Amino acid sequence: MTEVTKIAREDRCPAMSYTEMLEGDTRRVPDYLFDESMPDMPTDPIAIEPYISEDYARMEREKMWPNVWLFAAREDEMPDPGDTVVFEINEKSFLLVRQRDGAVRAFYNVCLHRGRKLRTKSGATSQLRCNFHGFTWNNDGSLKEIPCAWDFKHLEGKDLSLPEVRVNLWQGFVMITENNSIPDFKEWVGPVLDQYDNYDFTNRYTGMWIAKKVTANWKATAEAFMEAWHSVTTHPQLLPFLGDANSRYDIYGDFFNRAITPSGVLSPHVTGKDQQYILDKMAEFSGGSDANTNRRFNASSDAVELNHDDPLQARKLLAEASRKGFQEQYGYDYSDKSDAEILDNFTYNIFPNFSPWIGFLPTLVYRWLPGDTPDWCIMEIRLLMPTPKGQARPRAVERLYIPDDEPFAWAKNVMGEALAGVFDQDLANLPHVQTGMKASGNGLMELGKYQDSRVRHFQTTMAKYMSGELPG
Numbered sequence: 001m002t003e004v005t006k007i008a009r010e011d012r013c014p015a016m017s018y019t020e021m022l023e024g025d026t027r028r029v030p031d032y033l034f035d036e037s038m039p040d041m042p043t044d045p046i047a048i049e050p051y052i053s054e055d056y057a058r059m060e061r062e063k064m065w066p067n068v069w070l071f072a073a074r075e076d077e078m079p080d081p082g083d084t085v086v087f088e089i090n091e092k093s094f095l096l097v098r099q100r101d102g103a104v105r106a107f108y109n110v111c112l113h114r115g116r117k118l119r120t121k122s123g124a125t126s127q128l129r130c131n132f133h134g135f136t137w138n139n140d141g142s143l144k145e146i147p148c149a150w151d152f153k154h155l156e157g158k159d160l161s162l163p164e165v166r167v168n169l170w171q172g173f174v175m176i177t178e179n180n181s182i183p184d185f186k187e188w189v190g191p192v193l194d195q196y197d198n199y200d201f202t203n204r205y206t207g208m209w210i211a212k213k214v215t216a217n218w219k220a221t222a223e224a225f226m227e228a229w230h231s232v233t234t235h236p237q238l239l240p241f242l243g244d245a246n247s248r249y250d251i252y253g254d255f256f257n258r259a260i261t262p263s264g265v266l267s268p269h270v271t272g273k274d275q276q277y278i279l280d281k282m283a284e285f286s287g288g289s290d291a292n293t294n295r296r297f298n299a300s301s302d303a304v305e306l307n308h309d310d311p312l313q314a315r316k317l318l319a320e321a322s323r324k325g326f327q328e329q330y331g332y333d334y335s336d337k338s339d340a341e342i343l344d345n346f347t348y349n350i351f352p353n354f355s356p357w358i359g360f361l362p363t364l365v366y367r368w369l370p371g372d373t374p375d376w377c378i379m380e381i382r383l384l385m386p387t388p389k390g391q392a393r394p395r396a397v398e399r400l401y402i403p404d405d406e407p408f409a410w411a412k413n414v415m416g417e418a419l420a421g422v423f424d425q426d427l428a429n430l431p432h433v434q435t436g437m438k439a440s441g442n443g444l445m446e447l448g449k450y451q452d453s454r455v456r457h458f459q460t461t462m463a464k465y466m467s468g469e470l471p472g
Ligand code: FES
Pocket: 111, 112, 113, 114, 115, 116, 130, 131, 132, 133, 134, 135
């Protein structure tokens, strides 16, 4: 994974490339968006077994999950001393506690008496008291009280502090790992994480947070959001304003990859349409469904003379409308921000189950939590909103869990109808991916060399954990 090659255009969509769009941007674009990073990878089929095998899921729990950095919470879920978050993944339960000095500590959420979970819900507390017999710890994890202490004289002098796991705070995300040897989170992922520095994530807050059970393996579900090229079949309503086939895919090291899908341009699959069509369709897509994002699409109502020879004309107008809209809404100056960072879809993934987008829009964050069999998972979708200038960062909203028999549209008042519709289209595939994989005759998947490259990269890193090559 070390050799990085400059893209050869013959293995790319023949339409305008994302790099050419950046060259046509009305503002200066950061270098890291121009950067293309695609190692030479094999093209052989990959195995279906990791998605359907109980044994593989068990090996993931043994070899992978305890040895990676996990997105456990946003700091805006626990801003004040005494705030706690219970983060559960697989059969593990972690209790995150905001300390008086502002630090966050993470304990195994288990009573040292007879093993009851200490807390079953997030929330503020002045001490950590077990509801079974009343063993109590201070918020810093030191033992406070043992009821009927006369019966525990044998514990006097013994350290009964709650066992802890490592915590790193990064851009307002609380990252934890059980592994004491791997590097700190930023070093573990690599310098590519510097790309987040421009967007003030520490000062953002969770303005929307949806969770839903998906009856497909967590990896298959995550991978359904790693490429844009399913849009032509799965999300045809997006094609009038989404550069699906000219998305960029980049791979950096073992733990990070990205897709960048341009907005405000015609899909290469759409022909014979002009720039006005892009503006009209984008306005129609977002029309009335989401007051927060509506403003960015109002460009079509401005009486402007369109230059139909410029394939980026609609994109430029949409970006300009958004700059003004965001400035009104959040109070910051976006006048020198690139069209790309205002408009595009930056599906950035950090291994194994964390996808925090970048950009100046309210940005999406995905997290996938495996089920207790390989056949289901929970998918969480958040929107991180900028805190309006001069205001205190709001507290995160509570997670809204969609009933298992309801679609994302059930939460359309929170997500917006258009966005819920897109996720429901993805969900229409996933159960059939899982059952299809189980029915496979050859146990193999054939991948696109470029557009499915992130799937291969993800599976390659996973295989390194299974073989013992990682954590290295
Ligand atoms: S199990 Fe916690 S006090 Fe007994």
